[in-house]
Amino acid sequence: MKETIIAPGATLGILGGGQLGRMIASAAARLGLKVHVFNDTPASPAFALADATTCAPFTDEAALRSFAGSVDVATYEFENVPREAAALVAGLVPLRPGVGALATSQDRLAEKRFIADLGIATAPFRPVDDAGDLQAALAAIGMPAILKTRRFGYDGKGQAAIRKAGDADGALAAMKGAPSILEGFVDFVCELSVVAARAPDGSFAAFDICENRHENHILALTSVPAAVSAATAQQAREIAHAIAGALDYVGVFAVELFLTRDAAGAESLVVNEIAPRVHNSGHWTDFGAQTSQFEQHVRAVCGWPLGPAGRYGRVAMRNLIGDDVETWQHHLADPQARLTLYGKEEARPGRKMGHVTLLRDPE
Amino acid sequence: MKETIIAPGATLGILGGGQLGRMIASAAARLGLKVHVFNDTPASPAFALADATTCAPFTDEAALRSFAGSVDVATYEFENVPREAAALVAGLVPLRPGVGALATSQDRLAEKRFIADLGIATAPFRPVDDAGDLQAALAAIGMPAILKTRRFGYDGKGQAAIRKAGDADGALAAMKGAPSILEGFVDFVCELSVVAARAPDGSFAAFDICENRHENHILALTSVPAAVSAATAQQAREIAHAIAGALDYVGVFAVELFLTRDAAGAESLVVNEIAPRVHNSGHWTDFGAQTSQFEQHVRAVCGWPLGPAGRYGRVAMRNLIGDDVETWQHHLADPQARLTLYGKEEARPGRKMGHVTLLRDPE
Incomplete structure (x- = not known):
């Protein structure tokens, strides 16, 4: 070595x-x-x-x-x-990060068990390998629920909702025999993420909590700061810190969270998944934070000091998906917008072609 | 075409x-x-x-x-x-920019004449091709003066100071027969630059005026904003605007200026030279301005709208020259510093290896 x-x-x-x-x-x-x-x-x-x-x-x-x-x-x-x-x-x-973090996040079941073992809330879940497992899982979790392949899913691929008993067979067939997991629906108010970094010496820096809006299972818009209480933001950072420590993680990662609110208005956080890498919901850091998530990742991976993670005003990041990229001239003409394009030749539907960072209070 | x-x-x-x-x-x-x-x-x-x-x-x-x-x-x-x-x-x-801007800036004599023809102040100058020219030029301009090759000088190369009559022969010999120009010394208070962009449609955007400190004829430190009156800053922008217009310039360029102050404290500007390209004194824009000079240049060259040129707080840029680059870890640990390295293998003396941008008031 x-x-x-x-x-x-x-x-x-x-x-x-x-x-x-x-x-x-x-x-x-x-x-x-x-x-x-x-x-x-x-x-x-x-x-x-x-x-x-x-x-x-x-x-x-x-x-x-x-x-x-x-x-x-x-x-x-x-x-x-x-x-x-x-x-x-x-x-x-x-x-860096290591094989362990990769393996954990590659398997939805291992990931859920890992998070639950840390005492952090997740959606209810059960492993599903066959129709018998699925019936037992539905009995335990109830409906609606969502069946997902344990591995190789992203942007909503390898997922099937089960809203009524008649959906179960079709959902199982959609898994094409792959080991799967049934997850209970979380009745969330909004989706959040924490993008953070951990260095080899254990030092840790989290960017401000992001509020994310998905369209067709693909991230469409990230807004920072998220409209959550200070206590919830602090709890989100603590969750990220605990997860990174337990994985002995090195680099930038994201924890995707659901925010729930009970009848009395009390907020709770439920971890959806861990992304062991720089994350789409952290793209706003490139112009909107003191250190971009990309530089932060490089610093962590190289064993260099983490950079400051402060935020410059209110920031939003909008993905340019498929034909959205044709609006590039509009964004270049907007003094609050910063355009990033990925150099992809073909703007296929659902393909992330670039993003725009909107700086609402630049100073 | x-x-x-x-x-x-x-x-x-x-x-x-x-x-x-x-x-x-x-x-x-x-x-x-x-x-x-x-x-x-x-x-x-x-x-x-x-x-x-x-x-x-x-x-x-x-x-x-x-x-x-x-x-x-x-x-x-x-x-x-x-x-x-x-x-x-x-x-x-x-x-873009075109051959004309290149040709003008490649020849110190053509450049000085171009600037003077716009009614903009330069140091006094005379062409020098031989010893007779030099004597006549010294008689007209006086000493101290500086003899420079007309072409291919940068960072103080191809220059020789003439402080007394006995320096003249050596200075002429140092030009190695190249066509030269004698320039009078300007008794300046400080060196300034304007970095600005002009688009094909004539639109123009100047970054804030920079104050530059050289060491061994190489830019060491740029501070923004420069400590000059608002009227002087406005005059500097107008000079840049006039030069760009006269050259039908497209892209980012810099105008290097001397600031002089008379006994009564009145400020004047004298143009030193034009750089028809992105400029070292504009590196601070990469983290310190709404649009970096590099993106601005790309926008102009492509015929896209110029970006906003506003500044984020007080900014300084320090070049890392030769062994300075060994301080990289120090800068990475400074939360106000943003490090840029150029990937050069060998840190030779006088070689620009990178730069640090210091954001004094990031918000």
């Missing part, structure tokens, strides 16, 4: 080549690092900003070994990097 | 591959552009952030043609791009 003191001039390896990798690469370059991106598709937005690229399947052990041999520290930018690939790299070079 | 409406996905060509090109490339990538960098040395900081690179001499016409054929619009990041190379590219693809 290589020495883990990383200095400018060293090479950061990134597993995955999407827009998150692209923005990490940009932040790393600003800090004088070289970047080597490994991804399995030629049209990878991060390739354009990398010093070196490897385009190979995540099952190509020789390519992974060569990649690991060329970098001083490695990270990943999406949580569906196969665990075996991550483990192979982690055996050759420091991988 | 290609169509000049540039949209994200188009390719921006950059002549020159130093840190200025690197930071332009980074800003262009954020706006969804592809970047092709042309430079004559393999160890070019901008290459790492480019989609395509050409490493060839600026005299290689075939390479220049191929470069021009691969881009939708081109710019340059240093003013010593040979005029012939720029003209060749400009004949094939829009070059």
Whole structure:
């Protein structure tokens, strides 16, 4: 295993080549690092900003070994990097965050159990491998509920709602035999996230709590600060801190939360999921915070001091999805808007093409 | 000549591959552009952030043609791009800023005459091609004075001070026969610069006036706002506006100025030189202004609306020159500091390795 003191001039390896990798690469370059991106598709937005690229399947052990041999520290930018690939790299070079965080977040059941074991609230859940499991789970949790594959889901893929008994067979069929999990619906007021960073020495910095609005299961809008009580914001930070500590996490991560409010107006938080990477709901930090989540991730992964996480005024971030990107000229003409595009060739429906950060009180 | 409406996905060509090109490339990538960098040395900081690179001499016409054929619009990041190379590219693809601005700034005599013809104050100057010219020029201007080559000087190179008659022969010899210019000393209080942008439609946006401190002829520190009267700041902007208009300039540029103060305390401005490119004294805009000079340059060159040029509080920018770069950890630990490194391998004395932006009043 290589020495883990990383200095400018060293090479950061990134597993995955999407827009998150692209923005990490940009932040790393600003800090004088070289970047080597490994991804399995030629049209990878991060390739354009990398010093070196490897385009190979995540099952190509020789390519992974060569990649690991060329970098001083490695990270990943999406949580569906196969665990075996991550483990192979982690055996050759420091991988931050580690395989444990990846494995936990890759499996919805393991993730829910991990969170529940920390004494943190989640939606009710039961493992489902077959029709018998599903009936038992529905009996325990009730309806409505949502059946999800345990692995490889994102942006609402691999999910099926069960609102009445007649939905159960179709939902199970939609899982295509994959190990699954039934989750109870949470009657939430809004969706929140905490984006935070933890360094190898355990130091921790959270950005302000985000309020997120999804459309078609894809994040549409993040607003900061979230309209929650100070106590709830503090609790969200404590949840993130506890999760990061339990995972011995290094890097930026997000905890997605549901906010519920009881009849008396009391707020509670329920963890939805953990993203062991920089997160779409943290894109606002790039212009709206003292340190962007991308630089913060690079700092943490390199073992450098975390940057200040303060916020500049009220901030909103809107994703540009599919044809939304055609509004780019409008955003360039708006003095409160800061435009970021990902360099993707084709604006397919549902595809994240870029985002706009809106600075409502810039000073 | 290609169509000049540039949209994200188009390719921006950059002549020159130093840190200025690197930071332009980074800003262009954020706006969804592809970047092709042309430079004559393999160890070019901008290459790492480019989609395509050409490493060839600026005299290689075939390479220049191929470069021009691969881009939708081109710019340059240093003013010593040979005029012939720029003209060749400009004949094939829009070059912004144009050859005229380059040619004017490449020749100190042409530049001084251009400025003086606008009715803007410069140091007294005379062309010097031989010892006879020099004696006549010294008689007209007096001493101390400074002899400079007309072309290819930067950071104090190609300059020799003449403080007494005995210095003249040595100063002339130092020019090595190159066409030269004698300039009178300006008894200045401080050095200032205006960094501003002009778009193809003539719209204009100036960042706040910078106060610059040089050490060993290299910019060491920029502070914003400069400690000058509002009237002087306004005059500096008007000078920049007049120069840009007269050059039909497109892109970001800097005007370096001397501030003088008479016995009664009245301030005057004397133009030192024009830099037809993003400028070291504008690096503070990257974290300290609403739009960075690099994004502003890309916007102007692409014919997009200029961004807002407002400033976030008091800002200072310190260059990290040579071994200064070894202080990188100190800056990362300073919550007011934002670090930018250029990815250069070797920290030679006098070499610009990076810079630190200090945000004194971030909100």
